[in-house]
Amino acid sequence: MNILFLSRDYPPLQIGGVGTYVYEITRLLAKMGNQVYVITGAFDGPLEYIDEGVHVVRVQAAQWRFFDELPIRLQGITERVAYSISVSQKIKQLVRRHKIDIIESCEARAEGFWFYLFHRNPPLVIKLHTPESIVFTLDRVPQSLDFKCIKALEEWWILRARKLIGLSHNIIDLTCRYFKISLRNVPVIENPLDIDFFCPDPSVHPVRYRILFAGRLEFRKGVHVLIRAIPLVLKRIPEATFIFVGSDCGVKDYLLNKTKELGIEHAVTFLDQVPRGQIPGYYHRCEVSVVPSIWENHPYAVLEAMACGKPVIASNIGGIPEIIQDGVNGVLVPAGSPVSLASAIEKVLLDAGLKEKLGRNARHYIVRQYDPQYVTLKNLAIYEETLSRRKPYSQR
Structure with a gap:
């Protein structure tokens, strides 16, 4: 299977759980013989390379004069749209060259929304980690016009998915209540963890207290x-x-x-x-x-x-x-x-x-x-099921 992940959060720019998840799951999928691609944010390094069998493509936000003329109070949504335009261009290239079967993304930032404004395929799978607008609410960010635009964008992105996966039952329930939407038959799949890397080391004595x-x-x-x-x-x-x-x-x-x-x-x-x-x-x-x-x-x-x-x-x-x-x-x-x-x-x-x-x-x-192979097989089963679905959540 040819699988594309969208994640601006990715090593070495990793700052949270989404980047860790994408780093882990892409390597596991590649080891099982799948062709795996990641579109992520650019940094001082190569823009395209292969890392442990995973094809990594890095992009920068689109630079349009139009964006510079928008009010500063819309800076957040403007930056997300600019980045999504660049992501969309890369998605089209990868789909054409490598016949991508399925795309997975998190819900935060709606990174691929520009592509899915105009395309229905490849099928989109979204894993609910935590919507960015929910984080803003928890951090008591003022509910400005910029905030409301980001929230609306994330809601559209969630409903555009062909299949949703929850990282926990709690996040599924919270997402439904926060966006006032109904999501049915959303499975929960844990994140994989490298249990051989994160394991006890009897040779190391902990510092007391x-x-x-x-x-x-x-x-x-x-x-x-x-x-x-x-x-x-x-x-x-x-x-x-x-x-x-x-x-x-x-x-x-x-x-x-x-x-x-x-x-x-x-x-x-x-x-x-x-x-x-x-x-x-x-x-x-x-x-x-x-x-x-x-x-x-x-x-x-x-x-x-x-x-x-x-x-x-x-x-x-x-x-x-x-x-x-x-x-x-x-x-x-x-x-x-x-x-x-x-x-x-x-x-x-x-x-x-x-x-x-x-x-x-x-x-x-x-x-x-959290056995890595067990979790990865559950992901693959979801991808297979998703390929048989025809309607996004917004049309069910």
Whole structure:
């Protein structure tokens, strides 16, 4: 099968779960003998190349004088349209040259909408990760004209799909409620995870009382909640240390000022986003990994830590309860509560038996549920089913 993925988020420009998913699934599909292509954003490097069997094509947003004349308040939607025009041109080339059977994209940014304004095929599969307009709402971005245009564009894109896949039951329900649409028969397929890359390493001894946060520094990820929980943990476990690993999304200065205000600088370290090959090492050297998000869909930070055999303490929101069974393979806490988060961290750190049980069960769960070949075969089955469908969701 010839499969094309659209994802502006892709290594080495990867900043989130969508890029990680596309990176993983494309390699798995290629190893199974499929011809796999990715259209992604350009950076300082070759525009077309083959990476582990995956054909990568990089594009820049179209440069039209018309776009420069539009009001600044429409900058967001203008940039998305400009990028989609470039993507559309590449889609047409790849479809003509390589007879693409199916195209998969996420719902955020509607990257291929310009192409599908004028074409019905190849069939479009959209995997619901998290619509960008929902993220804006959660981050309390003002609902400007630009915001409303982006929301309308994403709704059109979702309804244009021949087939939808949900990353969690929660995101399917949230998408329906947010856009006030009805979506029927949407299957849930987990993201694949390299369980041989993210795995326990008995040769590495974790640093005692080290707590890891791995993810972007933004309020939606609950970093401010964790910062406020740290003084509470230090009262009972003065030796505890906290490592934040991830790119700054505009809140690092706030967090640094907060650590000074709370007098916890000695216990906190901030590191920028690290290369993929180094990520498991940070899990291996911690005793507990925390995901204190205000909202999440199905975060890789949870899956990766669990795969490495680490107990995860995470917020009881979004799709996380579909991964973690509280007290069995992890710990769930109310979102936004520093007191509950601190209490859970203390409980796991000070109970060696609980810590060992949670980590062991976490690894077993991930190996069983997120086996890469198993997940990839489910994706292929969806593609086969989609090729037999004729109508997008908007016409059913």
